[in-house]
Amino acid sequence: MKLGLDIGNSKVKGAMLDDNNILKHVIGFPSAVNHISDAKYLTYPHMEDFYIQVLQSPLRHYDDIVAVGDKAVDMPDYEEFDVMSTSYKTNHPMTTSLLFGAIAQSVDAEEVTVTLAVSIPIVESKTIGIAKEYKEKLEGDHVIRVFRENKTFDMTIHIALAIVSNEGQAGFLGLLDTVDKPFRTAINTVYASLGEDEDPVGSFEDFLVCDIGEGTTDISVFRNKKFNPDFSFSITRGIGNLLEDAMANARKEQLTIESRKDLQHVIESTNKRQAKRREQWEAYVKPTENAFIDKIVDTIIQAYGNRDYFDAIIFFGGGFSALTGYTVDMGKVVMRDDRLFTQLASRLKDLNKTVSITMGVPSPYSQTINQRGLTQILSSVR
Numbered sequence: 001m002k003l004g005l006d007i008g009n010s011k012v013k014g015a016m017l018d019d020n021n022i023l024k025h026v027i028g029f030p031s032a033v034n035h036i037s038d039a040k041y042l043t044y045p046h047m048e049d050f051y052i053q054v055l056q057s058p059l060r061h062y063d064d065i066v067a068v069g070d071k072a073v074d075m076p077d078y079e080e081f082d083v084m085s086t087s088y089k090t091n092h093p094m095t096t097s098l099l100f101g102a103i104a105q106s107v108d109a110e111e112v113t114v115t116l117a118v119s120i121p122i123v124e125s126k127t128i129g130i131a132k133e134y135k136e137k138l139e140g141d142h143v144i145r146v147f148r149e150n151k152t153f154d155m156t157i158h159i160a161l162a163i164v165s166n167e168g169q170a171g172f173l174g175l176l177d178t179v180d181k182p183f184r185t186a187i188n189t190v191y192a193s194l195g196e197d198e199d200p201v202g203s204f205e206d207f208l209v210c211d212i213g214e215g216t217t218d219i220s221v222f223r224n225k226k227f228n229p230d231f232s233f234s235i236t237r238g239i240g241n242l243l244e245d246a247m248a249n250a251r252k253e254q255l256t257i258e259s260r261k262d263l264q265h266v267i268e269s270t271n272k273r274q275a276k277r278r279e280q281w282e283a284y285v286k287p288t289e290n291a292f293i294d295k296i297v298d299t300i301i302q303a304y305g306n307r308d309y310f311d312a313i314i315f316f317g318g319g320f321s322a323l324t325g326y327t328v329d330m331g332k333v334v335m336r337d338d339r340l341f342t343q344l345a346s347r348l349k350d351l352n353k354t355v356s357i358t359m360g361v362p363s364p365y366s367q368t369i370n371q372r373g374l375t376q377i378l379s380s381v382r
Contacts, residue, residue, distance in 0.1 A: 004117045004374030007216035009081040012098050013371040016106045021379045024248040025106040029069030033097050034067040034078045044149035052104050056143040061096040068101030083215030083240035088132050090124045104146045111156045117163040117374040122218040123234030125166035138162035168209050174372030186328045186362050193333040212319035214240035220375025221303050239319035246284035297344050308353050317359040318367035326360040
């Protein structure tokens, strides 16, 4: 089996392929875990419910039983990535649980061999040795216990090959997907809106991709069509930090909400019954957004260095969708909020710097573009 997995601060996105690159499972669930102190407390109200316990692995892991994803969120006091922390996601116990949980969700066997492609934030990939060490710990045998309603069994996961790339590289490769027709149609609509008669990606030589996530914003620079880490940056803030700041400010006025996942749902909801609640929370979220946009624009300017031109600046990521509402509707590109684009254009003009194309990957594909790129990587592995 082949597994491409993007473990984000907000969601786990991935795809399981067979050895002939035929899609077997699409993976998508919240990045959340819930710890269970004893097997006697396990419940299975839904047929798909399961739990895992890591028995043997060189990866950092929890020793207790955990629920992952939707099952974790459906229980009180679930745990999610702390986007306010500076600790790495690479080889984090929660990352390990989400990785093995994705495999357990898709595979029902006592043994499985996997070729794995994963992505990590640029700030981590640029740290000397971390990607290499993570690859070495991933490759080899891992043993987990899987708890389902009708059976409990131990699964040996043999990771024959692990490919670790940074999120910006993976996201750009996702643009090369020509198999998914709805995705291709949406991307072609974006190109057409920019006056491009055909897919321009092949003509890009010097370009920049900006992946706005929940806890990090990765700015990857490509020079002469190759990723250049020296001019690439990570901002250790994302849309999740804005939500956490909003929640903290609201708590000072006795207004509370369970988690940033719930707050994101409220902000994005179109339910008329929740309109007043949405307006109430937007009053706390909006003030933090301008400062965040300033930071993104400043870092993009920094990535220019002494040069004055890029072929393209490409935005994607769940945070980008949440910040702008960039999507394709009725054959046209629309944005709920264009501050990121207008502010960037203004700063570039002031500094006499130019870009041929500024574009985004439209929702709903923006959040899964890294996973799409990892699938492209896996498809080339024999």
